[in-house]
Amino acid sequence: MSDTSSTHPDDDSVGRTPGSRPHAGLQPSTRAVALGRPARTPGAPVNVPVTLTSTYLADGAVTYARVSNPTWEALEEVLGSLEGGPALTFSSGMAAIAAVVGLVPVGGVVVVPRHVYNGTTGLLAEREAAGALTVRRVEAEDLGGIVEACDGADLLILESPTNPMMELTDVVGVMRGLRTRYGVGRPVVLCDNTFATPVAQQPLRWGVDVVVHSATKYLAGHSDTVLGALVVAPERDDLLGRLRTYRTLHGAIPGPMEAWLVLRGVRTLHLRVERATATAELLVDRLEEHPAVERVRYPGFGAMVSIEVVGGADAAEAVCAAVQLWTHSTSLGGVESQIERRRRHPLEVASVPVNLLRLSVGIEDPQDLWADLSAALG
Template sequence: MRKDTVVVAGGRPAHEHDAPVNPPVVLTSTYRGVGEVADTDRSYARQTNPTWEAFEEVLAALEESPCPALSYASGLAAITAALTLVPVGGTLVLPRHSYQGSMQLARAWEQRGIFSVRTVDVADIGATLDALDGADMLWIESPTNPMLEVADLPALLSGARQRGVLTCVDNTFATPLLQRPLTLGADLVVHSATKYIAGHSDVLMGAVLCATPELRERLHAQRTLEGAVPGPFEAWLALRGVRTLALRVERSMASAAELARRLSEHPAVAEVRYPGLPQDPGHERAAAQMAGGFGSVVSVVLDDDAAAAERLVAGLRVWTPATSLGGVESLVERRRRHPEEPASVPESLLRLSVGIENVEDLWEDLLPGLDALADR
């Protein structure tokens, strides 16, 4: 089945007479059973839940994983699980513009002496491969958050494999509809399902996908012990969101491409970072490795300071000023309002998460603030 059918047809109950069309929300903390517990048994709800299983099945089909996904309580819980595969005393290689939560977590563990961290410009193949010498895990975001740099996934994933370095790709921005890192050689994929997958800014959830049953088994055992599991209702909401993933991505991506083009021609804008623009440094690479589009996040650097950027955001009515991305509603945020965001992210950079509203309303909302900046 094609991916826009999988989002609708995956994770459904068996096709039997009288069966419900949708999986139920299974509210239970334990399962009936007597005698010794086998590996395959459902024994306690920290281990598994039928509602998660439906979500895990459809996500695995989308990512073309050989084994079901693993659900987590949030994207950061999924990231935490994947990072525990870096051995104590080992080395993690991380993009310098990673999602700031991943960066903060990695730095916190480095400070505790658990592992050391090397940061790289993940768009630079040579520098990234050089940084893998003696490393244990390569973490990749592509496009990166919020600079939208594009990594050469096939080159980095095969280079890491040759060096015996485990790889994990945070595929939140691209979604499995546009990019499937496991098919390009990644060992692990993580998602903040909070974003595009659930898609309505009403649930926190995460997922990990593994290239081998052995890796999945290891993370599954660890998830059961550590307990960072979602509630069944969260999994049901995320699955409900997945049903419209293809439509939402198609619509928001078309609007993002149009807004990126218009923004790049506005005199108040110093730079637009969006791999869909022909002049973007990541354009050719993204065109080669992303199927059918470039995503729905656009970063705009204004030709002005932080205060001017904040003024523009404060004047918007259709866009919601908020952190996060991937929902039906368009969100905008000056990323450097977070003190943790690195200084290499420009002070006046606005990250736009384009939603599914009419693109003309989104543009007309932005335009007066941009014109006012250009007139100053």
């Protein structure tokens, strides 16, 4: 799975379906609205339909719906343009991650930060216990340690910021270090961009090979669907082909209705992220002064915040039980603000503090959110 990396041009034509309009020079927020639309012919609908079919008439480009669907393709066009490479949609974020891990050869090595999404942790632990691969765990902020751990590795998984500890990795520095140390022998690099979204960063521009999203979260934005996506660096046609084949053979495909819902959500992604980020920054300033908060973890961008509360696990659970406006739930990235204690989940690693609460800041009025949260903390 090891291979080379290189930078790619700043070209928003990648990820586009055949025959679509160029939209060259448009800002990402505009492309999020304009791409993935039907051709502009008189009387045509402005939105792509939900294509509900299991098969296609013979002698066309596609014969069976496990291979492709027009509703997926519209979403993939938009996501590809936002991230900077061709996109593939999957049945869930975990299905997308599993597709990349599935390309690691038997006996291969995967390098991953200690604190990442616990689904990723659980998948790697399961594969390691089965003897399929070896996992090397590193610290997300240790650039040198990450690069050194990649000796002989097949896959490096990154999250920046990490879930739920909000640690940042110098992805640019890691990619530079890998090229310098290993050259063509460096591992494939996968970066989870779910927290940051393409509004805040596009890791493919830093030389990463594949970006993964739990599109369930910010891309969809309304807590009403489950879907995942991979976006591949445009020069990695070999990797794109293998991942597409994996999706087809393993059946990890999204439903057309789910793809349509995510596409609708992406139309307002920039507005939602900008509003939620502004509110998160206001809350962070106030939380840092609150006597019931021991520590605030905020990476400096985006709408995800973690706090450690005074009084341990019981106090943290009490805050979750006391909120009236915030939603006590396990997901993130929706229009509603969500809160949970992460160590209540068995897969969460033991180094995550028991009193840590992960906050997903939504788009409600900031003063209403603060009044509810501060009352719960009190």
